[in-house]
Amino acid sequence: MANPTFFVIDFDSTFTKVEALDELAKISLQGHPEKEERVQRIKQITDLGMDGSLSVRESLQQRIDLLQANRQHLQALISTLQNEVSESFKRNREFIQTYKDNIYIISNGFRDFIEPVVTPYGIRPDHILANSFTFGADGAITGFDPENVLTGNNGKVEQLRQLELEGDVYVLGDGYTDYEIKAAGMANKFYAFTENVHREAIVDKADHIAPNLDEFLFMHNMPRAFSYPKHRICVLLLENIHPLAEEVLRKEGFSVKVMAGALDEDELIEQIRGVSFLGIRSKTQVTERVLKAADRLMAIGAFCIGTNQIDLEAAARRGVAVFNAPYSNTRSVVELTLASLIMLMRQIPDKSSQMHQGIWNKSAGGSHEVRGKKLGIIGYGNIGAQLSVVAEALGLNVYYYDVVEKLALGNATKCRSLDELLAQADILSLHVDGRRENNNLIGAQEFAKMKKGVIFLNMSRGHVVDIAALRKAIEEGIVGGAAIDVFPYEPKANDEEFVSELRGLPNVLLTPHIGGSTLEAQRNIGEYVPAQITDYINTGSTTGSVNFPNLQLPRLGNAHRLIHIHHNTPGILASINQILASHAINITGQYLKTNETIGYVITDIDKQYSQDVVKDLKSIGNTIKFRVLY
Numbered sequence: 001m002a003n004p005t006f007f008v009i010d011f012d013s014t015f016t017k018v019e020a021l022d023e024l025a026k027i028s029l030q031g032h033p034e035k036e037e038r039v040q041r042i043k044q045i046t047d048l049g050m051d052g053s054l055s056v057r058e059s060l061q062q063r064i065d066l067l068q069a070n071r072q073h074l075q076a077l078i079s080t081l082q083n084e085v086s087e088s089f090k091r092n093r094e095f096i097q098t099y100k101d102n103i104y105i106i107s108n109g110f111r112d113f114i115e116p117v118v119t120p121y122g123i124r125p126d127h128i129l130a131n132s133f134t135f136g137a138d139g140a141i142t143g144f145d146p147e148n149v150l151t152g153n154n155g156k157v158e159q160l161r162q163l164e165l166e167g168d169v170y171v172l173g174d175g176y177t178d179y180e181i182k183a184a185g186m187a188n189k190f191y192a193f194t195e196n197v198h199r200e201a202i203v204d205k206a207d208h209i210a211p212n213l214d215e216f217l218f219m220h221n222m223p224r225a226f227s228y229p230k231h232r233i234c235v236l237l238l239e240n241i242h243p244l245a246e247e248v249l250r251k252e253g254f255s256v257k258v259m260a261g262a263l264d265e266d267e268l269i270e271q272i273r274g275v276s277f278l279g280i281r282s283k284t285q286v287t288e289r290v291l292k293a294a295d296r297l298m299a300i301g302a303f304c305i306g307t308n309q310i311d312l313e314a315a316a317r318r319g320v321a322v323f324n325a326p327y328s329n330t331r332s333v334v335e336l337t338l339a340s341l342i343m344l345m346r347q348i349p350d351k352s353s354q355m356h357q358g359i360w361n362k363s364a365g366g367s368h369e370v371r372g373k374k375l376g377i378i379g380y381g382n383i384g385a386q387l388s389v390v391a392e393a394l395g396l397n398v399y400y401y402d403v404v405e406k407l408a409l410g411n412a413t414k415c416r417s418l419d420e421l422l423a424q425a426d427i428l429s430l431h432v433d434g435r436r437e438n439n440n441l442i443g444a445q446e447f448a449k450m451k452k453g454v455i456f457l458n459m460s461r462g463h464v465v466d467i468a469a470l471r472k473a474i475e476e477g478i479v480g481g482a483a484i485d486v487f488p489y490e491p492k493a494n495d496e497e498f499v500s501e502l503r504g505l506p507n508v509l510l511t512p513h514i515g516g517s518t519l520e521a522q523r524n525i526g527e528y529v530p531a532q533i534t535d536y537i538n539t540g541s542t543t544g545s546v547n548f549p550n551l552q553l554p555r556l557g558n559a560h561r562l563i564h565i566h567h568n569t570p571g572i573l574a575s576i577n578q579i580l581a582s583h584a585i586n587i588t589g590q591y592l593k594t595n596e597t598i599g600y601v602i603t604d605i606d607k608q609y610s611q612d613v614v615k616d617l618k619s620i621g622n623t624i625k626f627r628v629l630y
């Protein structure tokens with residue numbers, strides 16, 4: 001900053017999360033018969049003072065009269081306040097220490113408790129301007145020093161005037177008396193500090209809103225704990241993601257918007273602007289068009305297993321990392337698959353609906369045990385393999401087919417081709433992933449190769465099965481029963497009708513894509529994906545990403561981390577290092593990994609460097625994204 005700049009910071013509800021006199025009331029009125037009424041009354045008086053509806057002097061005297069406090073209570077108050085320092089002040093000590101000669105705490109509160117709270121952070125005692133209590137002979141607080149300029153109306157303004165600061169003055173506070181300083185022309189700008197309280201009347205008058213100290217320091221490019229304030233990171237969560245995800249991400253400090261259903265392409269294009277992290281499930285299609293419109297997108301979290309709904313390649317090309325939750329609902333799908341196949345083997349869908357119509361049809365006809373039957377698993381990945389193990393425990397003989405080499409678990413038998421599997425299975429269960437090549441993997445030709453009366457299940461993706469061919473196979477008796485959980489088109493939200501050729505067919509169990517929809521699975525996913533995303537945003541770690549090279553990074557020590565994402569072309573690492581060398585920068589750690597699409601370079605460097613380095617690094621050819629972390 002060119003001019004000397006002075007920072008005037010309020011104490012109550014700004015430096016600390018709480019109003020000190022409210023806290024003192026809780027302590028001093030302990031056991032008092034009117035405690036609750038008095039505490040409430042004191043809070044009301046505090047608010048009236050903050051809004052500017054009551055004079056400072058009246059507000060102080062009325063509260064002191066109600067408090068009945070003494071010196072001992074003050075000791076307890078100081079301990080409370082030391083634990084209640086605002087989080088963003090706690091983490092930004094470096095700013096306070098660097099600018100200690102330019103920072104003033106100006107408060108209508110009392111030096112008696114302010115000084116022990118703020119000086120450990122580096123605030124100079126002579127830069128604390130506040131009131132002071134008067135005490136009786138017995139140690140009781142009787143009032144305040146009436147000579148102190150801060151007891152009067154416009155006290156903070158008067159105090160500023162007396163300081164005769166020469167330079168720019170920025171005021172950071174949550175109350176009316178802080179705004180008054182700017183209104184009186186004694187400050188260049190007033191920042192409404194809303195980390196602890198959001199007073200509409202004050203926010204309306206402010207030049208800027210500072211949701212925390214991080215924002216203020218970011219705006220002025222001053223030493224700070226976070227390179228980028230977290231509340232500026234916008235998260236959009238769609239498709240009824242478990243509320244735990246929202247809770248975790250909010251706690252992390254991000255701004256979170258939640259929407260219940262899925263969005264179509266155009267709707268998503270409208271919503272995606274400004275979003276840094278998008279959370280979806282299986283329904284929302286993240287296409288190249290969506291990614292093109294995403295001006296700030298850093299990461300996508302698929303709060304499910306499948307990621308075929310996302311154009312992973314296009315996301316990588318645009319430097320957007322994608323994460324999912326493998327294994328998290330695997331067990332849920334396995335349980336539903338097993339339950340469904342038993343139901344179908346006993347013709348329960350029909351029996352149950354007959355019962356609902358009042359028809360008692362007790363008969364063993366067409367009903368079979370699963371024990372000893374051949375279960376054919378198509379796709380022996382995480383779900384297929386777990387199904388294999390649990391199904392064997394039920395006495396099923398497991399056969400499987402996978403496009404990649406997979407070792408058999410337990411007593412399962414590997415088939416060398418899909419046809420080999422289709423020809424012998426009594427029950428066929430699909431657990432392939434939703435890659436494009438699997439479109440209509442099972443159609444008329446495949447049904448024709450199956451045993452007559454086969455039980456057919458699809459819990460993978462809707463487009464993997466030709467639905468018209470399945471309907472025909474059911475009508476012709478090739479398929480003796482089917483459980484279908486996924487469909488080529490699925491309703492966007494619960495209020496949309498489900499339309500399908502499969503409705504009304506005998507011994508067909510239709511479920512609304514709920515294979516992974518158990519509270520256990522959704523809770524796990526709600527916790528797992530936000531953890532991955534925050535790790536990526538906070539440290540650059542890409543462990544578990546499905547489209548970025550996977551790099552697990554050490555915690556950032558006393559350094560800044562440069563994150564460089566580029567198209568995978570030769571020579572980028574050399575260019576990065578040339579630039580760092582030309583600026584004589586000390587590298588404390590460096591990591592590189594590439595995949596077919598992108599290269600990911602992490603460089604930890606000493607904290608002292610000129611901003612030209614950042615400019616130079618951003619201008620390296622083939623750079624996709626660059627950010628600095630600390």
Ligand SMILES: NC(=O)c1ccc[n+]([C@@H]2O[C@H](COP(=O)([O-])OP(=O)(O)OC[C@H]3O[C@@H](n4cnc5c(N)ncnc54)[C@H](O)[C@@H]3O)[C@@H](O)[C@H]2O)c1
Nearest residue numbers: 305306379380381382383402403432433434459460515516
């Ligand atoms: N119904 C639901 O609610 C639900 C829940 C979870 C997962 N799913 C779906 O299930 C799929 C499988 O999940 P997973 O965790 O087991 O995934 P996975 O990636 O571990 O397993 C998929 C397996 O299918 C194999 N495969 C792919 N195409 C094949 C083909 N044409 N023929 C034979 N094998 C093929 C792969 O090689 C892989 O081994 C997910 O991709 C998702 O689409 C659905």
Ligand SMILES: O=C(O)[C@H](O)COP(=O)(O)O
Nearest residue numbers: 281282283304305306516
């Ligand atoms: O891929 C998955 O995990 C499943 O298809 C479940 O998707 P959902 O979260 O949309 O139910």
